[in-house]
Amino acid sequence: MREMDKAFDFKTAQGRWYATWEAAKTFEAKPASGKPPFSMSLPPPNITGNLHMGHALAYSLPDVLARLKRAQGFDVCWVPGVDHAGIATQIIVERKLKEEGTDRHQLGRDRFLERIWAWKDQNQVDIENQLRRLGASLDWSRKRFTMDPDLNRAVRKVFVEAYRQGRIYRGPRMIQWDPVSRTALSDLEVKHVERNGHLWHINYPFADGSGHLTVATTRPETMLGDTAVAVHPEDARYTHLIGKLVRLPLTDREIPVVADGFVDQDFGTGCVKLTPAHDPNDHAAGLRLGLPAIVVIGFDAKMTPAAGAAYAGLDRFECRKKVVAELEALGLLAKVQTHISQVATSDRTGAVLEPLVSEQWFMNVADAAQKALQAVRDGRIAFTPQHHVAVWEHWLTNIQDWCISRQLVWGHRIPAWTCAACGHLHVELEAPTACSECAAAKLDQDPDTLDTWFSSALWPFSILGWPDETADLARYYPNDVMCTSYDIIFFWVARMVMSGLTWTDSIPFRQVYFNSLVRDASGAKMSKSKGNVIDPLEVMDEFGTDALRFTLISMSAPGTDIALSPAKLESSRNFCNKLWNAARFVQMNLTDEVTLSVEPELGEAEYWMIRRLREVLGKVTTALDEFRFHEAADLLYHLVWDDFCATYIELAKINLMNGTVGQKAAILQFLDILLLTLHPMVPFVTEEIHEAVVVDRLPPGEPRLLAERAWPLTHPLLAREGGDISLVPRFQDLLTAFLRLKAEYGVDPAKRVAAACTVLELKPFAEALKAIARLENVDFTATELASPTRVVAVVSGGTIALEMAGLKDPVAEQAKLEKEREKLLKELEPLRGRLADESFVTKAPAAAVAKLRGQAEEKEARLKQIVALLG
RNA sequence: GGGCGUAUAACUCAGCGGUAGAGUGCUACCUUCACACGGUAGAAGUCCCAGGUUCGAAUCCUGGUACGCCCA
Structure with missing residues (x-):
């Protein structure tokens, strides 16, 4: 067993695990597995650049889904790829040529294209590796490029079909002309x-x-x-x-x-x-x-x-x-x-x-737009957040013909040839060898290429082999979810939907999740000219990929943009470190015989922890299914930090250090369930902990990679019930009351003082109370606690006291108790008022009234005790 | 001009009918044998404004105001 460092070293973990997952083919689709399919297509990043923060977000969220669905027993097929990005790429390579003192006209079309292909090959490797660094669990065996030969075939197929159907036509029209890229x-x-x-x-x-x-x-x-x-x-x-x-x-x-x-x-x-x-x-x-x-x-x-x-x-x-x-x-x-x-x-x-009149190719999409509108209206395609539907409706109902030709070299060449002799236009899948009208052999292909989005529009089905009826297409199309940014709703989403409905007679995906835009800490859009760009690669180096992912996920409330701040990244890094150290503490105290196969021994604290795990896991599962990523992240943050670390481990510390094998096994089980639950969001730190703490304790036959293990929602341990779980929160209250008492009376937190308590039910927690609150001993007694040497306070269901020996200041204590009484009275006032209001009591739901009554009774009880103490 | 979104603690944001929350920051204290990337206690908000609906509104409705984005 490896000893764990004091802090999580994300730098080594990140590189190691992706390679391991890839080698194990963990992320490859398994069509023969017999599992139900779950499919997504990666919005292909442009080959022109590095991963930016928008990508980091847009790919982290579907990765959470992919890892979740894999764990839930789906055969996940998430296909990656990159986009040739016509104009953007051509501009960059032309700029390079200019630096070399030449240009594309000097090179000629063919050599210019060679240069772009070479540049593309290198850049593609870079961007693919950046996707790996992000942890995106993509099926690389299926990766595509928008200009792959078979994708080009799909483009030609659509063009020719659309031309024959009259959807695509050529003619002189007023278009917007870019005089720079011509x-x-x-x-x-x-x-x-x-x-x-x-x-x-x-x-x-x-x-x-x-x-x-x-x-x-x-x-x-x-x-x-x-x-x-x-x-x-x-x-x-x-x-x-x-x-x-x-x-x-x-x-x-x-x-x-x-x-x-x-x-x-x-x-x-x-x-x-x-x-x-x-x-x-x-x-x-x-x-x-x-x-x-x-x-x-x-x-x-x-x-x-x-x-x-x-x-x-x-x-x-x-x-x-x-x-x-x-x-x-x-x-x-x-x-x-x-x-x-x-x-x-x-x-x-x-x-x-x-604006200039020029001869261009156009596509009439009026009919396709109607189909796309209908698909969303009748719910075959659902949008999250829903408010994007309004913009969708507006654009698609006012849609104009799409100018699809570009006077660029880099892109899908338009499959149209003009006979040099008679001028006849041939639109064909393959280059014709002779004119069908005059038999002349000289035919000139249209020099133009297609709008980059023309091929992107076919992405969800072209990458699965369309127009062939492949097994992948049958199994993974339509996709289940499309995660993308709302700024390309028209460029891409609308066109995919229109294309899918037109050419495959099917929606391309069932659900669309629009992620937010990432802004800087003050909410401004990131741009190079403003100099406020936060580079995800640098963030991954400084805070770790998991911290970046967790930050983006926990800020992904639908419908709002994300203001990314270093403070938030730090908080996420600290969270990963907290988890790491909790695991480290557990590992330090486990002997070899503690494994996941050992029957866990459960006490009050364990039953409480089980309840919390069950509740949160249920909520997290639902939240993720409904794309409420931020809610899932927030729930898990507090589950780990507040419930597991601050409450449970503190209570179980004694068992962890000196308990039985069964007691330790329970703690190991909880850690294991937490790792499984957190893995989709923070895959690296969880896999690393899993290796250090869990792998050698797994039952036989269990996958040794966390990324391959099952979602713990139906874990048998989570179904267990028993004990009085209300004691744990009450213990928390008691603990806080003691600590506050020490703080209020200026007792050194480290000084062990004698204490007493009338809440007898909490006696089982006496040892933990002594250890955490640093008390000398706690006398659980039903007798009156007030005495000349003690300071007292009121808690839920009783009174507590600290032995102050000669340090007690009766006047100060009197004042504090009076202050407490005033506070309670002030809090009780509106409660009493509302409960006395007949219209509230009769008209409000019984549960609301009962809740309020409970609160009032609790406060009344405390007040009564205070009054008694004040004599 | 039309549409969408957002206004909540110093900052960044959750909550979206049952009476105010988180993270960060701030104040004081603590290096206690998982973690100072930590712990404990605490201060901090007319939930943009004005009406309305309701027993009850930060939350729903109407009308403003400010900011952001999209379309023309």
Whole structure:
């Protein structure tokens, strides 16, 4: 048996145990086991980065479930994987190329891809090892990458099917264009940020010279592409102008004044310029009104020749300055207001996006969205916390077609080929060798790739082998639980549900648990620019993985974000250490013949501990089943610290050190049950203790790894009942009363003084009382305790006294007793009042009345004793 | 503009119809043979505000206020 150190050395334990579990295939799914399946898919982390605190949380929680379900006898299949993260990855590798003085155009598509693959291979290893460090009990034999060949096959299958069904189509449309990464984005990837800007009021003179009207705009450079000015059809200020022509300043064009209901009469002047080529609203209005669209800004965010020779080639923001300056010079700038505007930027690059019309692939998801809405409405998919349903409903009922093509190299290539000869479009699973229309052999594949989320949307079933009807798919699909962050509810969860219902005719998972977001100690979002990022890897080094996990778990109250503080991490580390030391104390006092096979000898304290274990274990099991992780953690924290360490071990100390084998066996059983219960949350420290204390004492045939043992809810010991368990809490009260008495009268805590007590039922605890409260002896007697040399206090069911010899100060004692009496009277006042209130007594539930009456009686009894002592 | 969430002890948060809790911090004391990453005792809160429902509201309802997030 190994001697345990004074403190838990998490650094060595963490590395050792994961390797052991992995080698034992503890976490591999066992489809042939005959156990019921329980399955989850790991939200695949991007290959681009390190594990951050969000991952640590999002993976710790399902790991608790996975370990719990495994212990409960399920065949757990938790599939890991990583995501290729199209834009994010390409940006990083391009940055590396730039540092090397080259770029992707110089390298060419194929060599650029080779570079990304090499980078991906290395990063994947890193992130997988970080998942191991976190303790995530994943089935690595089933690990996937979103661009694995069979996952690519699933992507092509969906694309081709959807194309044939008319769900996927290609066409020119206004999309949000990221001029930095040079690709189209979907609406979801657009982030609206508030920027301080201006609202420029510009005079547009009438063509007939009869004055001008004034338009207000936040983007004056786009005026070069204006093809109309719009007013509201019911705006009395302007109705007479509808149909007139204005001369567009800085150009030689004349454009009409038109009417359209979308114009907001209260914004600016109530006149808006229309630039159908560069604004989504104007684009829509242009289509409605049949207006031409003039493209004045290109894909490089520079002005095109159509903007006019004076502006062509200028960056859009340079052009803005020039336009404003020239308008001012011409006296056409009526007014400039400061204005806070919502600017569309790229979620990834932060670049200001440019709405542009471009040829892209789209997916119509209207039908799938209806199915997804229905699945949640009828309860086939349940959300925790439920309030996310409201946002879900809103988004899915207003869903737009999804722009799925990206002008990126890294990703799933779109399986579409155009015949170079006749232009026929072929959408096929495999590259066609000849055109079906004209038999030409030269076919060019679409250079674009698919939105990263296109493959992620298929994740729960593609990783199980879909579209093949594999055994894994039959057994583990749909998944039981999907744990993920609520910030990707649309990006990912909605799309998985839509895809699952469309392509597998099944929900992809039954329950969705949305974890919180992790913030810093003051509640601010962690970001590199703020410098408040807490690195989980560093935390694991400093406090231990178990402490990190326990912290995140115990702060995971549904619906609130987590403010992570060092104080909380310390507290969790201390908790692990407390457990470690309790175990160490037990181990130090166990002889070889004490094993889990020995029949435990039970006394009052043991029956009380059994009751506590049974209650808490029941509550913990329910809490975890209902995703109330924080509640489970809190219950266990107090079970270990207050009940097991502070109360039970203190009471059982004598037995532990000098008791029988049977008495020690009981203590060992309790420790074992605690380890089993805590293991899903803090796997490393529990496995380490298990090895040091329990393994050599296990019954034959029991798994030697804690991670493989059964959840103790149905442990036979927990069913045992006996003794008067109410004595333990009463003993606690008695103990506290003695300690308080010593403290109040300034008795040195270490000084052993003689004591007396009239609560005779607690005599069995006399030895423990003497030891813990440091009393010389305790005289349990029914006779009156008050005496000139003693100080007294009142407890539940009796009186206690300390022998003070010549140190007693009668005046001070009198004052203390009087103070106690005042306190009791003050507490009794509302109780008496409510019990005297007839409407309460008659209308409140009997249990509530009885409870209150009990409290009142207890206090009345104490009061009576105090009054007696005061003479 | 619409929606969601949050306001409880100095801090971070639980509780969400039966009269106020935890962790950390703070005060005093204690190195007692598991643990100072420990122990004992203690101080500390008009549960954001105003109405309403109820025998009873931190908890439910209505209306404010402040902060955060999402969508437009």
